[in-house]
Amino acid sequence: MLNWTDKHCRFFHRLLTQHAVLYTEMVTTGAILHGEAARHLAFNEAEHPVALQLGGSEPDDMARCAVLGQQYGYDEININVGCPSERVQRGAFGACLMAEPELIARCVQAMQRAVDIPVTVKNRIGIDEQAEYPGLRHFVETVAASGCRTFIVHARKAWLKGLSPKQNREIPPLRYELVYQLKQEFPELEIIINGGIKTLAEAQQHRAQVDGVMLGREAYQNPWILAEVDRLFYGSERPCPGREALIEALVAYIDQQQAQGVWLNHMSRHILGVFQGVSGARKWRRHISEHAHLPGADSAVIREAYNFVSAVTN
DSSP states (O other), X not given: OTTTSOHHXXXXXXXXXXXXXXXOOOEEHHHHHHSOHHHHHOOOGGGOSEEEEEEOOOHHHHHXXXXXXXHHTOSEEEEEEOOOOHHHHHTTOGGGGGXXXXXXXXXXXHHHHHOSSOEEEEEEEEETTSOHHHHHHHHHHHHHTTTOOEEEEXXXXXXXXXXXXXXXXXXXOOOHHHHHHHHHHOTTSEEEEESSXXXXXXXXXXXXXXXXXXXXXXHHHSGGGGGGHHHHHHOOOSOOOOHHHHHHHHHHHHHHHHTTTOOHHHHHGGGTTTTTTSTTHHHHHHHHHHHTTSTTOOTHHHHHXXXXXXXXXX
């Protein structure tokens, strides 16, 4: 979710669910240690519980970044072993590290010695010509021996050559049964499933086999799906927010952020899908897309766009 789930996106998603764990976009150790750490790590207190996802493979650097993550207040540090892009491979992190479970184990050990918060791993079921379940089993067994208790498993293999990141999300077949098998073989571990899940009904079916479900692009493209998460998965009796209340909360946040110099389109790009499937959604998206980037654009753009759908949703 690089360049997608920034702090503005996460604040928006937190308005829809109080309990789901939110994950940052992947942040590299180099960006944190040699760039502006605050720009990459700062977040809104309302986002809790929130996990910092790191990209890297050097144990000492990973530990240093984990310490910074804990100091900034993150609830979890997650190691990305799933991103298949060539740029990420050149940096020696992401899915290519599925071939180096011993290195990830050393990263986990170094990070756990440095912080008190959980260190987790997000990985694929395999890469390239790896035998899928034997490779997955060896990876998880090796990393778990270092103390990692939680694995978020994208149920597709990643092909590091010949497929783009987008194709790697669509072409390799989903093998949910391998993630189920992993949970059966390692019942003491927390196994969370990810990949191609588009409805909460599907999530409930998976939840019967594993410990949790991660939603990625579906939650971004159709964020209203999150409005029922607390009731269905956390037993919350809090009614899901109405769309009008959601827009008012967003407008208040936008006003506060713009007072600090944030441009409207840096925030509004994350809310384009909130009326997906509702009459007027196209006009909502078009109005924001055509006006949010203009000089002087402010939250009035959001209120104007809402006029195209409010008569239907209220």
